[in-house]
Amino acid sequence: MLIELKTEGELAVMRAAGKVVADALRAAREGAEVGTSLRELDEIAAQVLRVEGAKSSFLHYHPRSAPAPYPAVLCTSVNDAVVHGVPTGYRLRDGDLLSIDFGAEVDGWHGDAAMSFVVGTPDERDLDLIATTERALAAGIAAAVPGARLGDLGHAIGEIGRAAGYGLVADHGGHGIGRAMHEAPHVPNEGSPGRGMRLREGMVLAIEPMLTAGGRDDYRTAEDGWTMHTADGSRAAHAEHTVAITADGPRVLTVP
Ligand code: MF3
Ligand code: CO
Numbered sequence: 001m002l003i004e005l006k007t008e009g010e011l012a013v014m015r016a017a018g019k020v021v022a023d024a025l026r027a028a029r030e031g032a033e034v035g036t037s038l039r040e041l042d043e044i045a046a047q048v049l050r051v052e053g054a055k056s057s058f059l060h061y062h063p064r065s066a067p068a069p070y071p072a073v074l075c076t077s078v079n080d081a082v083v084h085g086v087p088t089g090y091r092l093r094d095g096d097l098l099s100i101d102f103g104a105e106v107d108g109w110h111g112d113a114a115m116s117f118v119v120g121t122p123d124e125r126d127l128d129l130i131a132t133t134e135r136a137l138a139a140g141i142a143a144a145v146p147g148a149r150l151g152d153l154g155h156a157i158g159e160i161g162r163a164a165g166y167g168l169v170a171d172h173g174g175h176g177i178g179r180a181m182h183e184a185p186h187v188p189n190e191g192s193p194g195r196g197m198r199l200r201e202g203m204v205l206a207i208e209p210m211l212t213a214g215g216r217d218d219y220r221t222a223e224d225g226w227t228m229h230t231a232d233g234s235r236a237a238h239a240e241h242t243v244a245i246t247a248d249g250p251r252v253l254t255v256p
Contacts, residue, residue: 003176003184005202010109011244011253014178014204017054017111018242018253020104024048025115026256028074028102034094034120038076038087045074045102057103057110057181067225075101075114077227082169082210082219082236083114084226094120097130099238103181110181112206113254114240126235129166129213133237136160136189136209140174144243144250146201153199154191157209161189167212169219169228169236174207177242181206199245204253208240 006014024045031044049056062069070086077085077099078092085099092098101114116130139156154173161168174187185197189209214234221228230236244251 003203004178005200006178006204006244007202011204011251013107013109014111014242014244015253017104017106017109018113019256020048020052020054020106021102021111021113021242021254022256023052024102024104025100025113028100029115029117032092032098032117032119035091037089037091038078038085039089041076041100042072042074042087049073049104055105057105057112061181063182070226073102077101077236077238079235080230080233082212082228082230083172083238084228086224086226092119095123096120097126097235097237099236101238101240108179110177110179111242111254112177112181112240113242114208114238116237116239125213129211129235130237132160132164132166133209133211133239136211137207137239137241140207140209141241141243141250141252144199144205144207144245146199146245146247148199149194150185150187150196150199151191152193153207154188154196155193157207158190161209161211165215167214167216169210169212170217172210174205174240177204177206201245201247203245204242205245206240206242208238210236210238212236
């Protein structure tokens, strides 16, 4: 498993990609009102790419595991959809829990981030699920320091989800990122302290906890070949940042 360590110059370009990602997510979130369609959110995010002169990391992305290339620039996962929700004509309803995920490429370097929020009137349980997912992400980011191990990072994320009684989607986690959106290593959302690959300065990881309200880890993939739903139909939340491991500590690249 070859992991390319990024130079400061390369991190600067990834930071530019991360800014586009943050801008697009913010614009899509602002546009997500009761009655807005998921396709309209995709169009809002695509417009940010055009204005900022960046390319989509997601559009036409076709891993071996998927039956068809990804058809949009944004992932829109509603309620029991965990991740990779394909934008459709569905119009958002009051109380929907929406997760949006976006990737952008600038000069050949990628950024990838996601956030979850409630449209309209929130249910306390959804706010708790989202807040816990964000805390898990923050704990994962804090563990992304030189000398720590991947198991420390996974442990930090998983402990928070499990302690709250939530499930963590099986076999899915974060990933290295750089010249490709998905690079080695795989970054599990659970782990054992002191185990796994040692983190080094110059590594860049997309850290992305996915928590399920029902406490189960299994999921099913929809007919579209992409959208992942919780197996029990309970709601799920997702949060993600692209993070560089530096001598000064974790550097979050996907911020405005
Ligand atoms: N953050 C997601 C992931 O790493 C983005 C993938 S979207 C895709 O899996 F649709 F392009 F695959
Ligand atoms: Co990702």
